[in-house]
Amino acid sequence: xxxxxxxxxxxxxxxxxxxxxxxxxxxxxxxxxxxxxxxxxxxxxxxxxxxxxxxxxxxxxxxxxxxxxxxxxxxxxxxxxxxxxxxxxxxxxxxxxxxxxxxxxxxxxxxxxxxxxxxxxxxxxxxxxxxxxxxxxxxxxxxxxxxxxxxxxxxxxxxxxxxxxxxxxxxxxxxxxxxxxxxxxxxxxxxxxxxxxxxxxxxxxxxxxxxxxxxxxxxxxxxxxxxxxxxxxxxxxxxxxxxxxxxxxxxxxxxxxxxxxxxxxxxxxxxxxxxxxxxxxxxxxxxxxxxxxxxxxxxxxxxxxxxxxxxxxxxxxxxxxxxxxxxxxxxxxxxxxxxxxxxxxxxxxxxxxxxxxxxxxxxxxxxxxxxxxxxxxxxxxxxxxxxxxxxxxxxxxxxxxxxxxxxxxxxxxxxxxxxxxxxxxxxxxxxxxxxxxxxxxxxxxxxxxxxxxxxxxxxxxxxxxxxxxxxxxxxxxxxxxxxxxxxxxxxxxxxxxxxxxxxxxxxxxxxxxxxxxxxxxxxxxxxxxxxxxxxxxxxxxxxxxxxxxxxxxxxxxxxxxxxxx
Amino acid sequence: xxxxxxxxxxxxxxxxxxxxxxxxxxxxxxxxxxxxxxxxxxxxxxxxxxxxxxxxxxxxxxxxxxxxxxxxxxxxxxxxxxxxxxxxxxxxxxxxxxxxxxxxxxxxxxxxxxxxxxxxxxxxxxxxxxxxxxxxxxxxxxxxxxxxxxxxxxxxxxxxxxxxxxxxxxxxxxxxxxxxxxxxx
Numbered sequence: 001x002x003x004x005x006x007x008x009x010x011x012x013x014x015x016x017x018x019x020x021x022x023x024x025x026x027x028x029x030x031x032x033x034x035x036x037x038x039x040x041x042x043x044x045x046x047x048x049x050x051x052x053x054x055x056x057x058x059x060x061x062x063x064x065x066x067x068x069x070x071x072x073x074x075x076x077x078x079x080x081x082x083x084x085x086x087x088x089x090x091x092x093x094x095x096x097x098x099x100x101x102x103x104x105x106x107x108x109x110x111x112x113x114x115x116x117x118x119x120x121x122x123x124x125x126x127x128x129x130x131x132x133x134x135x136x137x138x139x140x141x142x143x144x145x146x147x148x149x150x151x152x153x154x155x156x157x158x159x160x161x162x163x164x165x166x167x168x169x170x171x172x173x174x175x176x177x178x179x180x181x182x183x184x185x186x187x188x189x190x191x192x193x194x195x196x197x198x199x200x201x202x203x204x205x206x207x208x209x210x211x212x213x214x215x216x217x218x219x220x221x222x223x224x225x226x227x228x229x230x231x232x233x234x235x236x237x238x239x240x241x242x243x244x245x246x247x248x249x250x251x252x253x254x255x256x257x258x259x260x261x262x263x264x265x266x267x268x269x270x271x272x273x274x275x276x277x278x279x280x281x282x283x284x285x286x287x288x289x290x291x292x293x294x295x296x297x298x299x300x301x302x303x304x305x306x307x308x309x310x311x312x313x314x315x316x317x318x319x320x321x322x323x324x325x326x327x328x329x330x331x332x333x334x335x336x337x338x339x340x341x342x343x344x345x346x347x348x349x350x351x352x353x354x355x356x357x358x359x360x361x362x363x364x365x366x367x368x369x370x371x372x373x374x375x376x377x378x379x380x381x382x383x384x385x386x387x388x389x390x391x392x393x394x395x396x397x398x399x400x401x402x403x404x405x406x407x408x409x410x411x412x413x414x415x416x417x418x419x420x421x422x423x424x425x426x427x428x429x430x431x432x433x434x435x436x437x438x439x440x441x442x443x444x445x446x447x448x449x450x451x452x453x454x455x456x457x458x459x460x461x462x463x464x465x466x467x468x469x470x471x472x473x474x475x476x477x478x479x480x481x482x483x484x485x486x487x488x489x490x491x492x493x494x495x496x497x498x499x500x501x502x503x504x505x506x507x508x509x510x511x512x513x514x515x516x517x518x519x520x521x522x523x524x525x526x527x528x529x530x531x532x533x534x535x536x537x538x539x540x541x542x543x544x545x546x547x548x549x550x551x552x553x554x555x556x557x558x559x560x561x562x563x564x565x
Numbered sequence: 566x567x568x569x570x571x572x573x574x575x576x577x578x579x580x581x582x583x584x585x586x587x588x589x590x591x592x593x594x595x596x597x598x599x600x601x602x603x604x605x606x607x608x609x610x611x612x613x614x615x616x617x618x619x620x621x622x623x624x625x626x627x628x629x630x631x632x633x634x635x636x637x638x639x640x641x642x643x644x645x646x647x648x649x650x651x652x653x654x655x656x657x658x659x660x661x662x663x664x665x666x667x668x669x670x671x672x673x674x675x676x677x678x679x680x681x682x683x684x685x686x687x688x689x690x691x692x693x694x695x696x697x698x699x700x701x702x703x704x705x706x707x708x709x710x711x712x713x714x715x716x717x718x719x720x721x722x723x724x725x726x727x728x729x730x731x732x733x734x735x736x737x738x739x740x741x742x743x744x745x746x747x748x749x750x
Contacts, residue, residue, distance in 0.1 A: 174749075177749040178748055178749060181748075181749060181750060182750055299587070299590065299591065300591075303594070524750065527749075530737070530740045530744065531737075534733055534740070537732075537733045537736065538733045541726070541729035541730055541732075542597060542598070542726065542730075545593065545725045545726045546591070546593060546594075549718070550722065554718065
């Protein structure tokens with residue numbers, strides 16, 4: 001301690017060290033605990049709705065008219081893809097920023113609390129019309145399907161809430177950098193910065209879509225809407241959002257997991273390049289969601305394949321880095337042989353097991369993503385259950401399971417409690433059930449999708465058509481997988497609230513791995529966020545200008561609102 | 566692979582006829598992707614020329630201004646609609662494009678940029694911000710085809726490309742103006 005103080009003579013460094021030694025700042029912990037509580041409540045409700053859908057799709061459950069399949073689908077998507085992921089991400093990164101940047105500034109705390117309540121108001125406004133069956137427009141809310149305006153106002157509040165949290169993060173980071181001139185931002189907060197930049201970038205598109213296009217249209221101020229422009233703006237957001245949740249999971253893979261297994265981080269420079277590359281190239285990837293959309297010329301679609309595949313490159317770098325860390329650490333601990341070292345990994349530790357399976361799942365998940373990015377291959381699977389299987393593997397497995405793994409140390413850290421052996425075992429069992437459930441469900445979805453079963457459709461046999469009937473065995477597996485996932489989700493939510501309120505008192509570490517000894521110093525250019533943001537804007541401008549100009553200049557008459565349900 | 570070889574490889578890839586044809590088939594990709602990447606290939610190959618002809622660069626470009634002027638003239642020339650048209654019609658002009666952008670724009674840009682003072686760099690960015698916004702305005706509002714080879718819609722697209730890029734430059738200048746790097750670095 002004293003060396004630290006005499007070296008810098010800086011009070012804020014002392015505060016940081018004190019923070020690390022004394023544990024979490026209680027005011028900051030309250031913020032993260034609130035966000036995480038909302039996240040896991042959303043998981044429970046969203047998971048239950050998911051089970052209802054799964055049972056319906058398998059033909060086992062007829063949903064009542066007052067809670068139909070499309071209402072359930074809309075709520076399930078929004079609660080899990082937006083609420084669970086966003087609140088977990090913000091709670092997790094704020095805990096880490098408080099830990100690595102010497103506690104949150106009072107004004108940042110205020111901002112993130114305002115953001116929290118804006119989001120709560122937003123979610124309530126979104127859920128009310130969904131429950132009233134006035135907004136069964138699904139997670140993508142594609143025009144010309146139009147929901148009650150309240151639904152869109154709710155989304156605006158959710159975005160405002162996210163922005164408050166993001167700008168709070170920027171203020172926190174800028175303040176730290178002013179007090180630590182010439183130093184690299186701690187790696188955890190570097191990830192947080194990248195995620196918050198992308199969150200602002202992504203939500204800006206959906207904000208334009210909702211505020212300037214959909215709200216005036218749903219209120220009847222304008223008669224028609226340009227459907228293709230709306231879809232394009234949506235996917236600039238939708239694609240980036242899921243990649244943000246993925247980047248959040250990746251942050252734990254790079255920073256947390258090496259510490260949990262007793263190792264060191266792989267190259268600091270490579271890690272920062274991965275974050276920068278994902279920030280610059282991500283938003284334009286939205287186009288591969290529109291690969292079978294009309295109105296975009298084939299040559300533009302082919303060029304966008306390149307942009308989408310470019311995002312795969314940092315993921316490959318991540319895969320390399322992760323397995324390098326595992327092997328290095330295991331060999332240091334006495335692991336031998338070409339692959340025999342894997343025995344030395346802490347398989348019985350849920351904090352490792354859950355994120356490890358998450359990483360493993362990303363191999364087929366990423367490969368599936370590359371297949372879908374390819375124009376010809378996507379034509380086979382687009383709008384089929386394959387796509388649903390894909391995003392359950394990416395989000396439900398790679399992202400959600402990493403989040404679960406994080407919760408086993410983050411929640412006790414925030415609550416000044418400890419993870420007991422029993423709870424760790426419980427976590428391992430939860431992980432195994434979730435894994436089996438997701439493999440079963442996602443596997444069934446991928447397969448039945450290849451056989452032509454459509455997505456976004458409640459159960460039907462199409463007048464006992466033979467092809468449609470042939471899907472049934474797979475759909476039963478979907479229901480079995482969904483049931484197992486529900487069991488695991490209940491266990492996971494139980495674990496989180498147990499660790500938050502009932503686990504034995506004690507101190508839990510915030511596990512941040514150090515860099516390898518003797519690693520070359522990371523160059524300072526990685527810190528030039530202003531340049532990365534400008535590059536991101538230029539890439540986005542170049543990517544979107546062709547189709548958007550075409551959609552607007554050659555616009556069809558537009559569509560009035562439709563209520564298809 | 567070092568950057569000189571990468572630059573050369575990229576240059577060769579760009580001049581392969583199918584690649585060049587594909588990129589030239591869309592107006593905005595011709596001007597805002599092929600041409601800047603050609604400049605980048607020269608930028609990457611520059612160290613080769615800098616070490617081979619170090620005395621030449623020292624003598625003629627010691628403060629970076631001649632080099633950056635050459636860069637501005639070459640890039641400015643290729644921003645004109647007529648030059649793009651001619652590149653598609655006359656093989657001599659196409660050849661000049663493939664030579665001028667890497668070697669008369671990319672190479673001098675690299676040699677000059679580090680030699681320029683901060684004010685010089687800002688001036689260059691201001692010049693291009695204004696040029697991009699003006700060109701954007703021109704291409705969006707021109708009611709007739711400025712290039713024989715491209716349709717009006719492509720021209721408007723290019724205009725918006727210029728405008729958005731110009732806005733990005735202005736944001737960058739604002740960032741330079743409002744944030745003092747020495748407060749953080």
